[in-house]
Amino acid sequence: MTEGLESSTEGAASPKIDAQSLEEMMPEVYEELRRLAANYLRGERSEHTLRRTALVHEAYLRLVNQGEVTWQNRAHFLGIFARIMRQTLTNYAVARTRQKRGGTDPLEVALEFYAQRNIDVTALDAALKDLETLDPRQGQIVELRFFAGLTVAEIAAVLEISAATVKREWALAKIWLRRELSNES
């Protein structure tokens, strides 16, 4: 963990960092990312949001430079980002079922969109957790595709695997998730 950039760019094995450990390690970066995720979910794209994006990336690079996080590649960053998008949406959905908030909250719009397409984010999150235990890479593909909105080609580039593989894994994951979600209901 204390190694600098030199040794780690070579693809040395490195501890995995996910949203939870990020939150413990650097609460302000986590918080910033979370707010950013919320901004995106609201469909906001102001200059303010752009600046915040830059700040988050910068904070992340600072983590790398301080040796807090071992540099891997941008899959690493995007993985954290997708995970936080997922948490933000799921947490909001849970909170919403507990105490019905008014339709004024902008996250409503996102959830409304999912609801219209019969997707319950909470259930999806649970199903995805199961899939992750079966096949972590497939879980990551779903997370990047569904929550971070990356295209198949982008995922292929980020994870450094072929587009055909991503396409196949995503298609099979969708089938599996559909079955899990319909079993649920």
Added chain:
Amino acid sequence: MMDPLRWEQLKSILADALQQNSPAARIAIVERSCAGDTDLLHEAESLLAEAEVLLREASDDLEACADRAGTTIPREIVSEAGRRVGAYVIISEIGRGGMGAVYLAARADGYFEKQVAIKLLSHGPDTAELARRFRSEREVLARLDHPNIARLLDAGTTGDGIPYIVMEYVDGMPLTRFIEENHLSIPARLELFLKVCAAVEVAHRHSVVHRDLKPNNILVNHEGEAKLLDFGIAKLIGHDASPLELTALGQERLTPISASPEQAQGELVTKSSDIYSLGALLYEMLTGVRPHRFRSRNPSRAELINVLCEQEPAVPSSLAHETQKRRRLRGNLDAILLRALRKDPGKRYSSVTEFADDIRRHLAGDLVLARSAGAGSRILHRTLHKRWAQFSLVAIGVALFCWGGLLLRNTLRPAARLQEVKNTSSSSQSSDVVSPPEKSIAVLPFVSFNSDGDNGYFLDGVQDNIITDLGKVADLKVIGRSSVAGYRGVTKDAREIGRALGVAYVLEGSAQKSGDRIRLNARLIDSRTNAQVWAQRYDKNEGDLFLLESELAQEIASQLKAALSPNEKAAIERQPTRDMAAYDLYLRAREAFFQYDCSKTIELLEAAVARDSRFALAYCLLAEAHLYTYRFMEMPPSQKRLAAAKEAADTATRLAPDLSDSHLAQAQYYYYGLRDFKSAQKELESTPFPSDRARFLDLAALTERRLGRWKDSIRDAEKAVELDPHNPFVTNELLESYLAVRRFADAGQFADRAITRLPPKSDALWGYKADALLGLGRLDEARAVLEQRPVRTNDGDMRRAQFATFAKDFSKASSIVTSLPPEARYFLEGMIALGQGEEAKAKSSFQNARAYFEKQLIEHPNDPALLSALSVADAGAGRKEDALREARWVVELVPVSRDAVDGVRWANELAQICAWVGEGEAALDQLAYLVKLPGGPNYGELRFDPVWERIRTAPRFQEIMAQAARPLEYE
């Protein structure tokens, strides 16, 4: 229950099934694959059922949600973040344009917090071409150092072949938006615009045309400071590509708001096009709209030409809705804008300065040029008048200075005079840019009329004397000897030579000495136009050689309109000797000296002064040759040699006390002979105007550095480089100074420049470049640079081995040291063994080194370098007390107060020895003192050198290291 293996199996079965075209075929595959495993079959069937629904239905909910996320989340966050580009990591996208996207990025090693902007070009020149152009442009771009210009820092190609350009990052908003959001008043807008003009002026002065000035290329940062982006990019991307041609390559079209009529027509883009674009910019800043409107965002070329070349823009004041604003624009500003936006480049302002001056006149309430009737001729008249006035002032100033120098020699403070001499030497600011100072010349080597070979020293002598004679004219910039020597026998275009040396004129010719006749043809060529401006043929007696040379020199001075004082005239006409045979010997001696053959030089000069015992110049060169022998060639240096040098210098001074060469010889005696830098400095200060300014400045720079006056030294060295750009010594000395004061970026850039300029013989330059990178902590890059060296010397290989040790690449280091001489090998082998933890082997290596240096010291006791080496060897061999005693002795022998260069070097060594033998606190005290001094420890050495291993984790060491990473304040 499902487990990962089973899921893998299921995925494979389903994937196979889904390749089939009919539901029946799919189920058949599933049944066949799961034969005998009912659980598996059950799972597969239920999943296939979902797949069938998905195939039947037109909608895919999960896909739709994913697509929504893709459109909601901007590409900035996913696009290129985290991607490595050269030494940088992309942080986020800033914007997109016709040439590609721009990203915010930071150095990948996090060493410098400075952020940069990186342009990834969607199309552009290929790898090698971009790199080549950047190298050739770098020098010019480096000169665009102006607070209102965002600097171009680097260019290259990513691993997957995408060309990129690295620029200074400006956090700000487009100029036009800034002024709207802040509701700036018209005068405030004009002031801001003047800042933009100032930046463009600087660029134009260096012959860089922007070609694409528009609001989006001018950002205003939080301090309200305007910054011009993309200067020099047009040239990098395509030499003659205008923005319009760039768009023709496809991709997004650039909005042609800033294009000038001539750009639209694909004609040559000049400074005048920038003036037009500045006009268009100011138009928009004042009226809120652009001077021209197009039917669509992407007008066709025909529409573009029609609108830009045929339609006149609306009078600015007519666009203002409020009466008050209309009144403010009407008159001066209307006229200024329309003048800048004239279709005919010849009718616009002739320069950005003129444009800016007119705005200043308006702000001051004066009559603007743009409004005067018959503006053209009036302006011309005024400009001429102004130029003439300036010229006369300069001429009077020069005359006063020369007379003053003569009359007030004993009253004027020497230091002040030295300063004046130096100032006049830097009449130009640029050497390698396209517009050189008017009064500048390079005298090329003369060629022989026929191929008779023994004439070379004579030809060089003639060239040399003309250089020296012209050098006596303070008003002229004359390129030093070593920088023109390379053009011997080379047929090159005068334009090219003028550009390379930064001069407006080139003198070339041919000469011949046969019997007692001297024939000489000379041609003066304007290097900007390649036109011959003057030519002359001489045919004289040998005895009239000096007359001929001084006539020639004065003729050239007058051709270049250089003011010549009576004093300078007398200096030029002065004859070094009346004995032509003695002079012939002197010329041959010079030739030998320039080939570093000091003993032959001395022999020839002794013969020359035997013929003419009053030949002062010969004594000067004799002193110099003795001093070089004493300092660099003799082991041990002999006192007899030093005495001979002193005698020659004193004789020269006695014969010609006013000759600048006599003073230079004395200064050299103090510098090289006695290491008495204060006396050398005094001698230089009392030198009358030096005829060989490059040599004078070189010695001044060396002396000042030893006295701890680094700023003065660097300034003088920079001037010496300008006058003699191809002289490797001057170049190396300046590089050493940059490194010592931690100006690593400057050192790196300058080394790059020198590498392209100097013949590839110089291995040292690559070493300096690597040192600069090490200073920044970029060890890997430094090592890579050392691998690229075209010529290999032991010095370079020692550095290579040392850096390999720093990187803990011991096998590489070991393989390099085998080819090194013993004294270097012992040390490096010892360090390598230490690094590998082989203590016994290390000890034996250092003991070998000890034996070697102890033997040397018997012959040269008190030699600081040998003593210091012995101290290192003792430390390695475990003789702690000896090591410390020797290191302290060296520091006492050469204290920093007496020699700011070597003194600091030995003090560094002492700190290393202390750290090594376990005197951590003493080492840290020493380092804390040294880190504030030029030549002190740098960041890379502290970070990587294994010698600091024992104190590296100490908080104080970490503080010192952080301090070493910051710029150094020096005097």
